[in-house]
Amino acid sequence: MAxxxxxxxxxxxxxxxxAAGVNFFAGYPITPxxxxxxxxAKLLPKHGGKxxxxxxxxxxxxxxxxxxxxxxxxxxxxxxxxxxxxxELIGYxxxxxxxxxxxxxxxxxxxxxxxxxxxxxxxxxxxxxxxxDHPIIALAPWSVRxxxxxxxxxxxxxxxxxxxxxxxxxxxxxxxxxxVVLPEHVDVYPRRKPKKTRAEGYQPYTPDDDLVPNxxxxxxxxxxxxxxxxxxxxxxxxxSPKITEDSIARLHEKIARAxxxxxxxxxxxxxxxxxxxxxxxxxxxxAYEAVRAARAKGIKVGLVRLITIWPFADKVVAALAKKxxxxxxxxxxxxxxxxxxxxAAAGACPVELCGKYNMQAFVPAEIESAIxxxxxxxx
Amino acid sequence: xxKELRFSGSGGQGVITAAIIFAEAAVAEGKEAVQSQSYGPxxxxxxxxxxxxxxxxxxxxxxxxxxDLVLAxxxxxxxxxxxxxxxxxxxxxxxxxxxNPPDFPHIVRVPITKLAxxxxxxxxxxxxxxxxxxxxxxxxxxxxxxxxxxxxxxPQVGWDAVEGx
Numbered sequence: 224m225a226x227x228x229x230x231x232x233x234x235x236x237x238x239x240x241x242a243a244g245v246n247f248f249a250g251y252p253i254t255p256x257x258x259x260x261x262x263x264a265k266l267l268p269k270h271g272g273k274x275x276x277x278x279x280x281x282x283x284x285x286x287x288x289x290x291x292x293x294x295x296x297x298x299x300x301x302x303x304x305x306x307x308x309x310x311e312l313i314g315y316x317x318x319x320x321x322x323x324x325x326x327x328x329x330x331x332x333x334x335x336x337x338x339x340x341x342x343x344x345x346x347x348x349x350x351x352x353x354x355x356d357h358p359i360i361a362l363a364p365w366s367v368r369x370x371x372x373x374x375x376x377x378x379x380x381x382x383x384x385x386x387x388x389x390x391x392x393x394x395x396x397x398x399x400x401x402x403v404v405l406p407e408h409v410d411v412y413p414r415r416k417p418k419k420t421r422a423e424g425y426q427p428y429t430p431d432d433d434l435v436p437n438x439x440x441x442x443x444x445x446x447x448x449x450x451x452x453x454x455x456x457x458x459x460x461x462x463s464p465k466i467t468e469d470s471i472a473r474l475h476e477k478i479a480r481a482x483x484x485x486x487x488x489x490x491x492x493x494x495x496x497x498x499x500x501x502x503x504x505x506x507x508x509x510a511y512e513a514v515r516a517a518r519a520k521g522i523k524v525g526l527v528r529l530i531t532i533w534p535f536a537d538k539v540v541a542a543l544a545k546k547x548x549x550x551x552x553x554x555x556x557x558x559x560x561x562x563x564x565x566x567a568a569a570g571a572c573p574v575e576l577c578g579k580y581n582m583q584a585f586v587p588a589e590i591e592s593a594i595x596x597x598x599x600x601x602x
Numbered sequence: 603x604x605k606e607l608r609f610s611g612s613g614g615q616g617v618i619t620a621a622i623i624f625a626e627a628a629v630a631e632g633k634e635a636v637q638s639q640s641y642g643p644x645x646x647x648x649x650x651x652x653x654x655x656x657x658x659x660x661x662x663x664x665x666x667x668x669x670d671l672v673l674a675x676x677x678x679x680x681x682x683x684x685x686x687x688x689x690x691x692x693x694x695x696x697x698x699x700x701x702n703p704p705d706f707p708h709i710v711r712v713p714i715t716k717l718a719x720x721x722x723x724x725x726x727x728x729x730x731x732x733x734x735x736x737x738x739x740x741x742x743x744x745x746x747x748x749x750x751x752x753x754x755x756x757p758q759v760g761w762d763a764v765e766g767x
Contacts, residue, residue, distance in 0.1 A: 512663040
């Protein structure tokens with residue numbers, strides 16, 4: 224068994240990426256994500272990969288898309304201000320179906336905000352930051368070890384669905400150091416390969432059975448055209464209503480049909496629970512402590528933790544709402560994912576917000592008080 | 603056995619590094635440990651605080667609430683961070699840099715920076731001297747393990763600082 228190490232969340236992200244086969248990283252360092260770039264700069268060359276510190280955030284995102292098209296598994300890491308700048312190219316990657324992972328270690332915004340302070344206020348931006356109809360996968364780890372696992376998952380999903388995947392970390396987990404034992408082996412999803420030759424009539428954007436196209440990498444001998452315009456199976460733009468409709472539907476459907484497989488949640492103390500706290504990322508650690516304290520007082524409350532933020536766990540939340548007397552959503556923002564929880568709960572039970580946005584991470588007593596208030600209001 | 607420690611000072615004094623090494627030593631001895639920090643946007647001179655929690659069970663909430671020990675390397679840090687100390691806890695102060703000890707019953711004053719200058723040659727090693735003091739005062743990790751953890755992080759000269767050479 225591997226040895227226990229004290230490791231930081233951001234370091235675990237970099238190591239997970241390398242384990243999953245990432246061999247190209249372009250970035251423009253920004254607090255609180257900088258250690259990801261630092262660790263990549265140190266480790267990637269030793270694993271035969273390339274690290275490039277780019278001139279800015281947009282250039283970094285462009286570089287990872289280019290590298291991905293040339294066959295690399297690629298990643299970039301940033302925080303809020305950089306995440307805003309990269310939105311256009313996230314859309315490009317969604318439309319042109321370019322596999323890539325973008326890490327956003329969230330900090331307080333808007334704008335430059337509070338550079339070193341924790342936040343979870345980019346949750347909706349991760350979903351809708353780029354324009355147009357598009358699906359997205361976003362994952363939020365709560366521990367250093369899970370950051371490693373979820374980074375591997377993010378790289379694998381990017382490859383499997385040929386889509387941008389957002390690793391939605393927060394400062395609490397990104398900068399946290401804790402004891403980890405890393406796995407000796409991880410399952411890696413390989414780059415998808417063309418199943419036909421040019422002579423057999425290969426078209427780069429012909430969807431496979433799982434609706435994902437096997438776009439050849441540049442340099443493999445195929446003629447490839449890549450564009451952010453809506454395109455047909457040849458990869459060239461077309462002005463057809465039918466192809467436009469089919470393309471947008473397919474982008475959504477390729478991920479939606481795998482929903483149950485890629486939507487990860489975890490429940491604690493839920494067996495006999497009458498109330499639930501729903502949380503994600505670093506906040507879930509404090510929520511766990513609050514739930515445990517409330518349990519000690521005799522309150523039947525449990526914790527439901529979202530690991531996959533997008534696609535949203537509609538079915539999990541809908542089923543939960545039917546069983547609970549009330550749900551409390553704890554998040555480090557003015558109220559973002561709580562709206563999705565209310566939508567999915569569809570009035571089956573009350574959904575209250577415990578939000579925090581003052582530069583400081585939650586303390587257990589704050590969530591515990593909110594649990595008390597939830598119970599008092601909804602007996 | 604949850605024990606909460608806070609290392610505080612100003613940016614550049616190395617309190618975060620000291621906290622990391624302390625947590626590394628705990629992990630090497632098989633304990634659960636988490637380490638976190640908060641600091642301003644400045645590279646040097648702003649307030650700097652690092653926290654370590656050591657337990658024999660999984661640690662969920664990762665931040666210190668009631669520290670069992672506070673190390674303060676500046677007067678400002680001492681004044682700010684002693685307040686939420688566990689009443690039975692310990693306040694460890696740099697003797698020269700904290701000339702006015704706060705009103706707290708359990709204070710240990712150590713000439714940390716002075717020892718670093720006089721015994722090791724540079725104020726830069728104050729954090730390692732502090733680490734030696736905390737190892738002795740807490741008994742949470744063994745001296746040999748801390749020495750080993752320091753040697754993984756810093757060159758020989760810092761290693762000497764721990765031994766008070």
